[in-house]
Amino acid sequence: MTKKYQPDIVLDREASAPLHAQISAPIKRAIVEGALRPGTRIENEIALAKRLQVSRFTARQAIQTLVEAGLLQRRRGVGTVVAPQPHLQLIQLPSLHEEIQESGHESTTEILQYNHRRATEAIAKQLGIEAEASVVELERLRRRDGEPVAILYNWLPAALAPSREELETFGLYELLRKNGVAPTSTRQSVGAERPDKREARLLAISMRDPVLTIDRTAFGADGRIVEWGFHIYRADMYRYQSTVVAQS
Known part of the structure; x- marks a missing residue:
């Protein structure tokens, strides 16, 4: 099984930016810059929340933001993956x-x-x-x-x-x-x-x-x-x- 991508994220809990935005930003940047290829599996919300010590709701919100932006897709039986054709025109x-x-x-x-x-x-x-x-x-x-x-x-x-x-x-x-x-x-x-x-x-x-x-x-x-x-x-x-x- 292909290893899931675990984003390198450092949270600043004193910053004004919400935690979900601090989580989604580096993932988005990696997709836009081409470091994450289409089809790459993303670490699931439960594992992401546990690793970063945030609530599952926060992790879900971070992932959902990228799904709604067309950068990620949720696939039944597979999980969350980078979209085949990310909507980079939204830049x-x-x-x-x-x-x-x-x-x-x-x-x-x-x-x-x-x-x-x-x-x-x-x-x-x-x-x-x-x-x-x-x-x-x-x-x-x-x-x-x-x-x-x-x-x-x-x-x-x-x-x-x-x-x-x-x-x-x-x-x-x-x-x-x-x-x-x-x-x-x-x-x-x-x-x-x-x-x-x-x-x-x-x-x-x-x-x-x-x-x-x-x-x-x-x-x-x-x-x-x-x-x-x-x-x-x-x-x-x-x-x-x-x-x-x-x-x-």
Whole structure:
């Protein structure tokens, strides 16, 4: 039987980065850099938790993050292995600003809010940081050829946040990449709702018109959370596309 890969991990229990992110980061790096070949078996959660002296939940969360990113696969009777074709295209995730421009349209941004604040318990949990840590809270209105297309709410650690002036010209992910903290994967959920009165006014639609919502957490190459966002899109001006790959 092929020996399972045991990642060389040193945990810093005093660091702000959650333990599951400290576990997943070196595995992800080894896959992206090609040190781990497709089909390589990964140490199972029970053995990983025991060896690193963490809870099984923490070990499972670390592995699940990589599964959701398309880098690992769970195979019945085999275990967890490196995916045959890891989704390395996720190394550069486009922002809505870039998507609009690449489709040949003009993209403009209106900054509705740009606030420095202390993280509440809820925000801290979403970002994987300590409560009361300094964060930047954003609310932006994105337009395509002058027509409102989306309201974008984002929260990110203050140390990573671009300036208000930069965000008026460039997309958030584009600026994060320029600052060396490129989002490489996301975890997100998609829904459909009715807008409230203010949202309908900003998007120039009625309260009866449905909107598309996306709740998204973005991760950097080291496994840390880069930003958390909640976006509201006009259903008549935006289509969400995704690719689903069946696990063998």
